[in-house]
Amino acid sequence: MLEKEKKILAKRIAGEIVLSPDPGKTMRKWREIFGISQSELAEYLGVSSSVISDYEGGRRKSPGASTIRKFVEALLEIDEKRGGNVIRAFSRTLGGDIPTSAILDIREFNIPVTVKDIVNAVKGEIVANPDLIDRKIYGYTIVDSIQAILEMSAEEFLKLYGWTTERALVFTKVTTGRSPMIAIRVQGLKPAMVVLHGVKRLDELAIKIAEKERVPLVVSKAESESELIMGLRKLVGAF
Missing domain, CATH: 1.10.260.40 (lambda repressor-like DNA-binding domains)
Known part of the structure; x- marks a missing residue:
């Protein structure tokens, strides 16, 4: 097999x-x-x-x-x-293509980090489930939320998880956070945490879904996507 x-x-x-x-x-x-x-x-x-x-x-x-x-x-x-x-x-993760326009970066950590490490790396604020701040994270995927919604099928969405769901899903170009959290809720597979970048007004439904699914939800205050990506790559040691 x-x-x-x-x-x-x-x-x-x-x-x-x-x-x-x-x-x-x-x-x-x-x-x-x-x-x-x-x-x-x-x-x-x-x-x-x-x-x-x-x-x-x-x-x-x-x-x-x-x-x-x-x-x-x-x-x-x-x-x-x-x-x-x-x-x-x-x-x-070996078969099929993931739309390159939707995936900005996807990496695994050689040594696990914590939710707290991710929060610091993305200049973030945890807005749901702060009690899970020490949860271990094994990798991350940074997704252009607009392209993901427009282009990705349900099967392709599952490939965002790489080889483990114990990772951070990071969504950029987010306005309220509702759509990414609904997508996670519908798919049934839960990431270890979710980071939202570009939020203008965080939707209460996004927070409620995160709380119900017990997924730490973080809002990144990084000034740009580049700063967000570089912050996470520093945790991997890759530049």
Whole structure:
């Protein structure tokens, strides 16, 4: 099942761990993306949970090639036994074209950041669900809201999530915020947070939907789209 996608995803995970300045945190990020507990992974690998914890906490030296290979294989095999949801989500990003005019930037974080980090990066104000300020974010997608509404089908909209919904969806050229939040409500898949840029008057319905869906809603005060994009890229370390 999805052998090509598995191989590509395996190389991506392994490459991120090898190149990461903190391999343990990157391993933890991927384990959490797959929704696998430390104990479940440890049992599958035939080691104690403390071994996994030590790697993720940086208390063991950086894992070697053999350890990384076993780690990646375990994630993929466990996901396959569960139905392959993460692998399938990743495969959706490989097939079909997303309208380039709608997507301004899409990236994944090597190490997870928090809602608070995103708020600071976009010069934002959190207007719904401030209690979720420490929620982990694994990536972001910046969308031209006007082009997305005009051009994107329901299937293409789902591709905004990349390989995980635990990301920030950032909408630019927003007037009230109502349309992006209704689109999220209708699609059924919830991002980890939503950022609105260009808001002139925030619609109360947008806030109510965010509160109902338990999605942190942030209004960015960045002066331009360029400033918004550069702020987020600094979190990735890409310019």
